[in-house]
Amino acid sequence: MIRFLHQEREVAIEDVPADTTVLDYLREHRGLIGTKEGCASGDCGACTVVLAKATEQGLQYVPINACIAPLGSIHGTQLISVEDIKEGATWHPVQRAMIECHASQCGFCTPGFVMSLFALYHADIKGEREEILEALGGNLCRCTGYRPIIDAAEQALAHVEDDKFSRRAQATLDQLRALKDTESETAALESTHSHYFRPGNADHVAQLLAQHPEARLVAGGTDLFLENTQSLTPLPVLIDVSAASDLHHIDCDTEHMRFGAAVTHRACQAAVITDYPELTELIERFGSLQIRSQGTLAGNIANASPIGDWPPVLLALGGAIELRSSAGTRLVPLDDFFLEYRKTEQQAGEFVATVILPRRKKNLFLRAYKISKRFEDDISSVCGVFALGLEGDRVTEAKVAFGGMAAIPKRGTSVELALTGLDLVSDSIDAAAAAIANDFEPIDDARASAQYRLTVAARLLTRLQQEYIGDSATRVHPLGISQAGVSSHG
Ligand SMILES: Cc1cc2nc3c(=O)[nH]c(=O)nc-3n(C[C@H](O)[C@H](O)[C@H](O)COP(=O)(O)OP(=O)(O)OC[C@H]3O[C@@H](n4cnc5c(N)ncnc54)[C@H](O)[C@@H]3O)c2cc1C
Ligand code: FES
Ligand code: FES
Missing domain, CATH: 3.30.390.50 (CO dehydrogenase flavoprotein, C-terminal domain)
Structure with a gap:
C-alpha cells in the first residue's frame, strides 16, 4: 500500500497496476482533469504537479511531470495539483498574477505554468529573471504568450505572502513524517500479475531483484515510463530504488564524490559544481526542472542511451559505478561499462548502487x-x-x-x-x-x-x-x- 496526502487528507492506494502514473491517478481515478496530458513524454509541462516533501529543512515543493511519474513513487509526499491551490473563491497569488498579466492563454499549458510558478513561489529564491526562466524551462507555450507569463511570475514573486500551504506547513510536515513510517516491506501497489515494490534499503533491492528476475528497476521513471506512455509497453513488475534510504547519500572525501542511485540531478548539482563549475551549463540544460527533480544520475548511466549527457562527463573525468547484487558489490570504471547499443556490463540481478566521480585534479x-x-x-x-x-x-x-x-x-x-x-x-x-x-x-x-x-x-x-x-x-x-x-x- 502507498500513502500520501492529497487535499490535506491521507490517501491509501494498493490495488492499481504498477505502471499507473500520477496523471492517470488524478484524471482517471479521481476525475480531476485540471492537470492536462499534452505529450505524455515529459516534454511540454502541461501535466506539471507539485510534490511537497518533508526534509530536515522543512517542506520542499518539487515540480514533476505527472505523465511519466510512477504513482508508487509518491508515497510519503503531499500531491498538489492545480485544483488544490485556490483558497475558497480566492485565487492563489500565482493564478491572480497570470490573470492580471493576461498570461493565461490556452487551457492546456496554463495549468502546467501555474503549477511551475506555484513551486517557484515556495522556493528559496530571490525572484530573479534567471530563476524564473529556469522554473519555466520545462513548460511550453506554443502560442508565444511567454512574455506575459514571465511578467506574471515577476509580479507574483515581488510580494510573496503566506498562503494556505505555508500556514499549514508544520501540520503537513507532521503528517508526512507519520506517513513515511508506514512504509511496508511488501509490494506497495499490487493488482493481478502486477507489483510495485518500494524496498527500504539497498540490500532489499538486491534481494527483490534476485526473487523477481523479470522486474524492471525504476528511479525517476523519466526514461522508463516513456516505454509505457509512448510504446504502450506494460511495466507489470517494478522495483523502485528511490525508496531505499541508503541510496540517497552524497559522500565526498579527498579522492571521490559518491552519489547513491536515488540522487536526482537536482540534488547532485551543488556538489558537482563545487568541484567542476564548468559543468554548470550542462547540468542546467539537462531536461527541465521537472526532469532534474525526478530523474537520477544513476538512471542516466544505467539507461545507456548513446545521447545521455552524464556518460561523456564520467568518461572524460575517469568516473566509475558500483554494481550491487545479492552476491556483493563490484566496481566498474565507466570506460568498461558500455559494451554495445544499450548493452552494458550490468548483469542480471545487478543494479547501479553508486556513481563515483573523482575529485578535481590540479591544472x-x-x-x-x-x-x-x-x-x-x-x-x-x-x-x-x-x-x-x-x-x-x-x-x-x-x-x-x-x-x-x-x-x-x-x-x-x-x-x-x-x-x-x-x-x-x-x-x-x-x-x-x-x-x-x-x-x-x-x-x-x-x-x-x-x-x-x-x-x-x-x-x-x-x-x-x-x-x-x-x-x-x-x-x-x-x-x-x-x-x-x-x-x-x-
Ligand atoms: C523531457 C525529457 C528531457 C530529458 N532531457 C535529458 C537530457 O537533457 N539529457 C539526458 O541525458 N537525458 C535526458 N532525459 C532522459 C532522462 O531524464 C535521464 O536519462 C534520467 O537521468 C533518467 O533517470 P531516471 O531516474 O528517471 O531513470 P528511470 O527512467 O527510472 O530508469 C532509466 C533506465 O535505467 C534503469 N535503472 C534505473 N535505476 C537503475 C539503477 N539504480 N540500476 C540499474 N538500472 C537502473 C531502468 O530500469 C531504466 O531502464 C530526458 C527525458 C525527458 C523525458
Ligand atoms: S503531458 Fe507533456 S510533459 Fe506531461
Ligand atoms: S498557453 Fe498554451 S499555447 Fe500558449
Whole structure:
C-alpha cells in the first residue's frame, strides 16, 4: 500500500497496476482533469504537479511531470495539483498574477505554468529573471504568450505572502513524517500479475531483484515510463530504488564524490559544481526542472542511451559505478561499462548502487558542450566533454568523450593522442579536430545527420582552443562566460 496526502487528507492506494502514473491517478481515478496530458513524454509541462516533501529543512515543493511519474513513487509526499491551490473563491497569488498579466492563454499549458510558478513561489529564491526562466524551462507555450507569463511570475514573486500551504506547513510536515513510517516491506501497489515494490534499503533491492528476475528497476521513471506512455509497453513488475534510504547519500572525501542511485540531478548539482563549475551549463540544460527533480544520475548511466549527457562527463573525468547484487558489490570504471547499443556490463540481478566521480585534479582544463536544437529541455544531438591536464599551456593528458557520435557514449582515443603534447596557445588544433573522423562513425537520425555531427564535433575542438585563449564569444549562456574565467587554469 502507498500513502500520501492529497487535499490535506491521507490517501491509501494498493490495488492499481504498477505502471499507473500520477496523471492517470488524478484524471482517471479521481476525475480531476485540471492537470492536462499534452505529450505524455515529459516534454511540454502541461501535466506539471507539485510534490511537497518533508526534509530536515522543512517542506520542499518539487515540480514533476505527472505523465511519466510512477504513482508508487509518491508515497510519503503531499500531491498538489492545480485544483488544490485556490483558497475558497480566492485565487492563489500565482493564478491572480497570470490573470492580471493576461498570461493565461490556452487551457492546456496554463495549468502546467501555474503549477511551475506555484513551486517557484515556495522556493528559496530571490525572484530573479534567471530563476524564473529556469522554473519555466520545462513548460511550453506554443502560442508565444511567454512574455506575459514571465511578467506574471515577476509580479507574483515581488510580494510573496503566506498562503494556505505555508500556514499549514508544520501540520503537513507532521503528517508526512507519520506517513513515511508506514512504509511496508511488501509490494506497495499490487493488482493481478502486477507489483510495485518500494524496498527500504539497498540490500532489499538486491534481494527483490534476485526473487523477481523479470522486474524492471525504476528511479525517476523519466526514461522508463516513456516505454509505457509512448510504446504502450506494460511495466507489470517494478522495483523502485528511490525508496531505499541508503541510496540517497552524497559522500565526498579527498579522492571521490559518491552519489547513491536515488540522487536526482537536482540534488547532485551543488556538489558537482563545487568541484567542476564548468559543468554548470550542462547540468542546467539537462531536461527541465521537472526532469532534474525526478530523474537520477544513476538512471542516466544505467539507461545507456548513446545521447545521455552524464556518460561523456564520467568518461572524460575517469568516473566509475558500483554494481550491487545479492552476491556483493563490484566496481566498474565507466570506460568498461558500455559494451554495445544499450548493452552494458550490468548483469542480471545487478543494479547501479553508486556513481563515483573523482575529485578535481590540479591544472585541469575542462569543457562540456551540449549541442541541441533547443537551448532548454532538449536531448543532445552531440555532447562533447574535454578534460585536459596541463603543464603551462601544454596538454600532458587528454580525455575526450562524446555522446551522440556512436552507438554508445565513447572516448575519442585518436583525438586524445592528437591533443597530447599540444601547446594550446601556439599550436594548431586542426589535427585533433581531423582525428574525430577516425574515432567516430555517427548515424543520421531525426536529431542530426551524421555529417552534421562529425562537423560540429570537430568544430568543438576549435571552440575549446578559442575559449582557452580567452575568447568567450563562443558562449551564448552568461554562466559559461563567467565560468571560462574561473576554470581556465584551475
Ligand atoms: C523531457 C525529457 C528531457 C530529458 N532531457 C535529458 C537530457 O537533457 N539529457 C539526458 O541525458 N537525458 C535526458 N532525459 C532522459 C532522462 O531524464 C535521464 O536519462 C534520467 O537521468 C533518467 O533517470 P531516471 O531516474 O528517471 O531513470 P528511470 O527512467 O527510472 O530508469 C532509466 C533506465 O535505467 C534503469 N535503472 C534505473 N535505476 C537503475 C539503477 N539504480 N540500476 C540499474 N538500472 C537502473 C531502468 O530500469 C531504466 O531502464 C530526458 C527525458 C525527458 C523525458
Ligand atoms: S503531458 Fe507533456 S510533459 Fe506531461
Ligand atoms: S498557453 Fe498554451 S499555447 Fe500558449
